[in-house]
Amino acid sequence: MTELTDAEKAKTNKNIYPGFRKNFVAYFSQYSDNTSIHCVRYLGQYKRSLLERLWWFLVIATSLCLCIMLIVSTYQKWVMSPVIVSFARSSTPVWKIPFPAITVCPETKTKQRVYNFTNEYHRFNEHPENMTEEEIQMFNQVSLVCNNRVHEKGDKTIASDFIDAFTKVAPSFTDVLWQCKWLNENRTCSDLFTPVLTEEGICFTFNMLDREELFTDDVFHGGNFSQHGIKTENWSLEHGYGDDLGLDTFPRRAVASGQKACLSLLMNLYEPDLDYLCKGAVQGFKILLHSPTETPRVSQQYFRAPLNQEVVVAIKPDMITTSDGLRTYNVDSRHCYFANEKLLKFYQIYTQKNCEVECLTNITLELCNCVAFYMPRVEGTKICGPGSIACIKQAQAEMFTREVTVGLDKNQQTSESCKCWPSCSSLTYNAESSQADFNWPKVFEGFKVNFSEFPGVAMTRVYFYFKEQQFITSQRNELYGFSDFLASCGGLLGLFIGFSSLSIIEILYFVSLRVLTNIKRYGSHFWSGSVDLLEDDAYQHKSD
Template sequence: MPKRKCDRPATRGKKGPARRTQSTTSASFAITPPFTASNFWANESATSSRSTSLQINDCLPQICCRVWWALIILVAFFMSSSLIRKSYFKWQSSPIIVTFATRETPIWEIPFPAITICPEVNAHPKVFNYSDVYLKYRMKQKTTEEEDTYFRLYSTICNEHLEFVDQNATKLMTNDEFVMFLGSFADLQMEQCSWLGDSLSCERSFTNILTSEGWCRTFNMLHPDEVYVNAGELSENHTRRAQEWSLEEGYPAGVGLNTYPRRTMLTGAKAGLQLDLFVDDSNLDYLCSEISGFKVTLHHPAEIPDMDTHFRIPMDEAAVVAIKPSMIKTSEEIRSYSIYDRLCYLPGERQLSNYKIYTQQNCMVECLANYTLHVCGCAGFYMISQEDVTHMCGAGSRKCLEEARVSFLENDLEDFILGRSMGEKIQDPRECFCLPSCTSISFDAEVSQSQWDWRKTFHYKEHDESFNITFERYTLTNLSLPQLLLSGTTFRD
């Protein structure tokens, strides 16, 4: 038998008698070699290709096999470690995953949004005309002390004409000036209101609310005593309170349609709110506001309206506002996570100073007021309680108010970009960590508008006895017809 290339030579032993070997023909015995990486590799290779097995056994030493398997184990270890590390950092940065609900939510399970409407005309023309006084200043005509006071007050909300305002003498607004200011705002004029196709009392259904635009009217908002810590005179003309409804639980089963806050079960023009808004031509004040019409914003019934997110309803136009709600719910398992991990507040975890109900919008309003008070030494007349007018900004602080708002929003954006932690933010008393509520509802609006030739309609209906509107009353009037309705009977959370 020829000698194999890699076989070891026969071992030479001492001389002695030859050993006898006995062979049997009835059976053969084989001893299984011990399991090693080399044997395993050789056996596996032998089943696929005899020539490959011979080459590996002949040319690859045993240490090469060990190095090969060590490299494979190291590569697998580093790859698995990398995946584990990536998963850990992903969980650490966003342990809570927001997903779409598997079922659609009917619209009657959530309240109809609160609707806040502000007229573009701020001052009541019979009390004060901003344009007339401004022209007197321009023409260097004499003005009364009352006109000077009103001009300073309305310079806080009208278009910027601050060259005639003493910046140093009007940093703060006195209590008497504040009361005088509130009593001079123009009222929102509404002729007809309907809800779910039925006539509605505009005066009883819309209540006053103080915003950055002055006095506005709001529909379907919670009672001020349920929203504000100190509601003051805001609660005087508000009669309805929440009935069997809460922000976290919603409406219980078995509650009828006639509840509060209001809700609807259908969609379309007859399943929402319809208004007739009008403005007299004599009320227009183009130096105070160059745009005529109405500002409208949608918000949760428990939230303070943010008029910076408004949309406009022009005069002499009909507008259809399709409202699309969106809601975020949380599972019970989220309660075991800390606030730092879930990044939202459960009921009772965050208390505000000025508002009884925590929402992200209410928190932002309060924190902006605190930040403005820290930077400017005063806050806007709409930011703080009506009982505390000692730190209310006047016209001389308007520039500081605007800069403080921009700085506040920039700080929030910087915190988001830099990923500043909650603990780092709380150390700064000027900042708030206004996380959303774990259960929250928001509303988006799609507005479509068209020309409304209401004068022709009123002219033909003037002799209709069932039409109780006199056309002569509106000869110098501009009307608007907004319809606000939900865009569908269901939506996805």
């Protein structure tokens, strides 16, 4: 028998075996008969017409496109808005949070019997040549705590002894705070309040952290302000009070709601000391409620306690916490900072207001080459004088402009923005106030008190207490966690094409384990197409 040449063998095999393409079609047909994905079986079945295959291909492609579009929409929602703020499941008693820090600022910045700002103002504008350098310097310093539109012609910077000038002319501690009660018990006001320097000059604050705990070591302090020496005891804004703490702790915690657990103040000023050119027509006190971890910004948010009025302040706390599940999210996604996640140069504790003060300080130093007297600073930083008031206002406008610009333009460099997101655990205090005439002279007459001991005195009484025993907190939670996103994707895939995790295993099986089994069975003939898979029992397909 004549032996066949290689060319003849190849020609013979070509007539016997179907080739790789037909074997691949048979392989796909076997997969389509066994897969759980909807409609794919109609693409691989034998004796299906081309029109039927084209129809089912378009159906599968359309369903797959719709499914992908909805999955992309779900993914964008997961990435762009992963956080939802909802109410907590249970209410929180007020004794779990600190009583608000309360800052009181008298509108009287200069006692006229000590320093007549009105007279000095007219002397400076009409006959400045009659004033000595010391008098001009004193006027420039004192004008900083008065209406900043009154005097803007002074020096660009002032000497660092401005605090001594403020203290010399301002009402003293005992002039302002006459009687203090905490939890309906008489207390010495100096045990509860400490002087603090604000943009309103010298004020008096209750329940605020000591400056050693509030500021970093880089901050230079001038004057004995906000230094009461009481340290916090196992308390933080993020975790609250420790379980081992009792009633007597710091920051002082609330005990109950209502006037029975209030802070009451009896304050006074003397009418001969009022200077209407310095602060305008409204006299009395500015009061601010704020967190113990924040420096007061009295000129930004306050309510008034006029002279000879009794003011009742009902406090409603507003607290927002954040679940630990959001710690892994990007800050720009959850829009808040956890404790120690963003470090400030001047403050040990991050809050949104502390961040804004530091940002404003940096911008003011950048534009004016000095900072306002109430801003935190390092030693050697110049203090802005009356001649820099316009520049300070420009710095404030610049900070707001940068924030709005970055907010409107997402492609803007974020380094230009302060990025003062709120704290992930924040606590604010809202106030509902009411007032009535405080006819204290009639009470004095009833007790037969000699009025000559109080010449020209005007009194104001204020009560602070929580309105409710409990309050509802808010909490940031995941709107879409990974499991929620996976479930949503699985539901869409199952709805449109019947795709599941087992479908992935089927595909992996046919492209890996099944192929390896065939290679082991047929060797290189499997790839060359020299094996007729249609004749194999494992690849027999039933027609319709």
